[in-house]
Amino acid sequence: MENTLTQNSPVEVLKRNKVIVLLLAVIIGMFVIGEFISSGFASFGHIKDILRTASFVGLCAIGQTMVILTGGIDLTIGSLISMGQIYGCLFVNGHDANTGWAFLLVLAIGAGFGIINGVGVSYIKISPLVMTLATSSLVNGVMLISINGAPRGVASPVLEHLGAGTALGLPAIVWIWLLMTIITLVFLRKTVIGRKIYHLGMNPLAAKFTGIRVRNLRTLVYTLSGALASMTGFLLAGNTSRAFLGSGNEYTMWSITAVVIGGTAMTGGKGGYLGTAAGAIIIIMLEGILTVVKMPEAGRRIANGIIVLVMIMIYYREKKNGK
Numbered sequence: 001m002e003n004t005l006t007q008n009s010p011v012e013v014l015k016r017n018k019v020i021v022l023l024l025a026v027i028i029g030m031f032v033i034g035e036f037i038s039s040g041f042a043s044f045g046h047i048k049d050i051l052r053t054a055s056f057v058g059l060c061a062i063g064q065t066m067v068i069l070t071g072g073i074d075l076t077i078g079s080l081i082s083m084g085q086i087y088g089c090l091f092v093n094g095h096d097a098n099t100g101w102a103f104l105l106v107l108a109i110g111a112g113f114g115i116i117n118g119v120g121v122s123y124i125k126i127s128p129l130v131m132t133l134a135t136s137s138l139v140n141g142v143m144l145i146s147i148n149g150a151p152r153g154v155a156s157p158v159l160e161h162l163g164a165g166t167a168l169g170l171p172a173i174v175w176i177w178l179l180m181t182i183i184t185l186v187f188l189r190k191t192v193i194g195r196k197i198y199h200l201g202m203n204p205l206a207a208k209f210t211g212i213r214v215r216n217l218r219t220l221v222y223t224l225s226g227a228l229a230s231m232t233g234f235l236l237a238g239n240t241s242r243a244f245l246g247s248g249n250e251y252t253m254w255s256i257t258a259v260v261i262g263g264t265a266m267t268g269g270k271g272g273y274l275g276t277a278a279g280a281i282i283i284i285m286l287e288g289i290l291t292v293v294k295m296p297e298a299g300r301r302i303a304n305g306i307i308v309l310v311m312i313m314i315y316y317r318e319k320k321n322g323k
Helices: 002-007 010-016 018-037 044-069 077-092 096-122 128-146 157-164 172-190 192-202 204-209 214-240 249-261 273-292 297-320
Strands: none
Touching (some): 044 192, 044 249, 157 172
């Protein structure tokens, strides 16, 4: 009884969740810095804008988190988001009645490319980096051919409400992200498949010997990542109303950065989505601060790259020291 009380004490809870506590402290600190640089940065209206943009990063980073937990990486996310947005506008074409079946079709297409990644990585044994980079080019090629190089169509009113509207005082997309966050946390921590994902990332050989169908599980994870990326693009169409070529380009790097900032090990088996969600907010806040100080695009990309390198170095050092 005494041990249980000790384990559940505030100090012990903070120790077990030190990464999340640190990330929350960073978010608060960034709000303070942002408000100091530009009055109104920490206003409720701007916070809603940050959460709206972070929601799209957070949604696509769900799949990236699961892939990296298995020791892989998914570089098709950006191209699948662009595809989801372009096909979403094309299929919906401004009609609410088309929104449902268009969503399912876009989801299926994204899952299909995810299966291609999974089969290449799991069964043909191609490096995840090489396989997903090749699939990304395939997605872009198929997309450009199918639309003759020019995006067409517009989002429906329902889709626009989901992507850019408001519900209960917050952007509707934030509620969608919150729901998906809860589902993801339960899936990774409370289900058999979720626990197998961690086991696979920690030790693939041991996972195989314990009866886990490693190839099938990896394929499933890449399939989910593809579906979630295309779903993000579909919802992004509601935010922009129209589709644009290359609209998802930034999201591949953003999703990886969010996962790394959130404390998930690039080698797999350690981490979780709650940290990734906080990482998504930090990325968008950083983008906002750098924009306020008028840092050019090249500078913002350099900053993102440096953050990823520094975080990877920190986590690898902690792993080496056995912390």
